[in-house]
Amino acid sequence: MTQIIPLSWYLAVSMLLFSMGALGVLIRRNPLIIFMSIELMLNAANLAFVAFARSFGVPTGQIFVFFVMTVSAAEVAVGLALIIIIFRNKHSIDVDLMNSLKG
Amino acid sequence: MKLSDLNTILPIVLLVVWACMLLLVDLFIPRRSKGWTALLAAVGLAAALGLTLAYAGRESTGFCDPNNPGNCMVVLDGFSSFQGSLFLASGLFAIAIAYGYLKRMGLERGEYYTLILFSISGMLLMAQAADLIVVFLALELLSIPLYVLAAFARPRTDSEEAGVKYFLLGAFATGFVVYGITLVFGATNATSLSGIAAAVAAGSFTKYLLLIGAALILVGFSFKVAAVPFHMWTPDVYQGAPSSVTGFMAVGAKAAGFAALLRIFITAFPSLNLDLVPVLWGLAALTMVVGNVIAISQTNIKRLLAYSSIAHAGYILMAFVAFGNPAVASDAAASALFYLVTYAVTSFGAWAVVIALEKTDGKGLEISDFAGLGRKRPLLAAAMTIFMLSLTGMPPTLGLVGKFYLFRTAVEGGFIGLAVIGVLTSLISAYYYLRVVVTMYMREGDPTTEHEPWLDLTWGLTALATVILSFLPMALFTWASGAVLKLF
Incomplete structure (x- = not known):
């Protein structure tokens, strides 16, 4: 006997992931961890998209997920490069030490 | 896919191909003559601008669903040609103010111009987007080059920090936009703007998912246009980034964010406008008040202009509140477009003056450094005075006309309280804008300024305009009204 997992369960997991990601961005101080939290938010959206697409029976959602993955890969390339150049300069990447602009 | 699909986005295709070629050609241009790269980039922009203007008045859609020809990916209409012309013109100005500045600061690298071209093609795509997937792609295409440009002055620490901050906050905002798009898709089973509107009109949608989705999209774009309380990154990034980048970011990125908001909220969510009015009202009022009040205490001209740009986001958001009243919705959108042009012209001029005073070691950016400018460079000081008056909204400048249209639609839409807040905050802003003017004319000082032909041309042209x-103003306002007419 097979039973289909209802849509709302997927949505609950996705919303939990999204909240964890958003919270992580707000409270963590390491740019790498912040960045991981942002990826968590994007993947929460991906999960919800696939779940919706499956319940509607249309491919739009899956296709959107490919776009999100590709674009976030491009974003990773730029983001890590930025984090590396700042590490070379300051030998630390703590965002609390990025304070030369506070005024 | 048909050939006519490509024809719909021909200016974008042209610009992207040109930028890719330029990236290669730049390798063969010797380090000392990077002016050629700037010239080639400007030629590409001018060609795309010519094409956009030649296509003005055309209406077509591209990359449509073969089973459902109403749902398209991109659209060419009056709105997109109006916004496209604004983006391309601001690109030309961005290159004009950057050319001498990069040379002086020792930052002359060919990638600068290529990145500007890529960012502008993202903005053009944003203006033409008719599907939330394309909105997302355009948002990333315009943002990612800007993250790099903000950190372009490496190894200067403040520029690197500006890059990282802009990147982290920008990616955070993208997360909100993507999740909002997901929920809208879940609510309506459509990602094309017309498909969403059709599903809402037919009643086949989940109301609470749609509302949360629209709110998340609004939050994401509020980061992009720097509306309070999503503005924290703005002063730091504007101050740390090279001034020529900041000028471009303050105009281009903000205008593109508003282009997306206008298109999405007019075409896809017309039925939600009433639900969103209180939220937008609060957002607009808070942005105007906080932006203007914090600007008072700034001593650095770049930070002052950053808070000024936050405050102006608030004024433009006022037009979004007036959407809530269908009688003035079309006028409200037109006045938002008009104000974007006003802000773009004035802001570029002000940034050009800032660049004329900036020195190699990052000095010359305090307001006190403007002392004595009235005696030493009377024309430059006169131009800065015009820009400051225009940002305040005083005659005889475009800023007054722009604010007049905005406040009028707010009053006609029945949002008198908001219009009063707008007028009062404009009065507050007079204090800090006029302080710059007073410093230029009343204080003794000996500022050193740069004479660069392209920079002089930029501030001269924008001051005259x-x-x-x-x-x-009627010619411009008629164009703006014609541009939004088809959206409703």
């Missing part, structure tokens, strides 16, 4: 256009 700010004054002359204020006497014949």
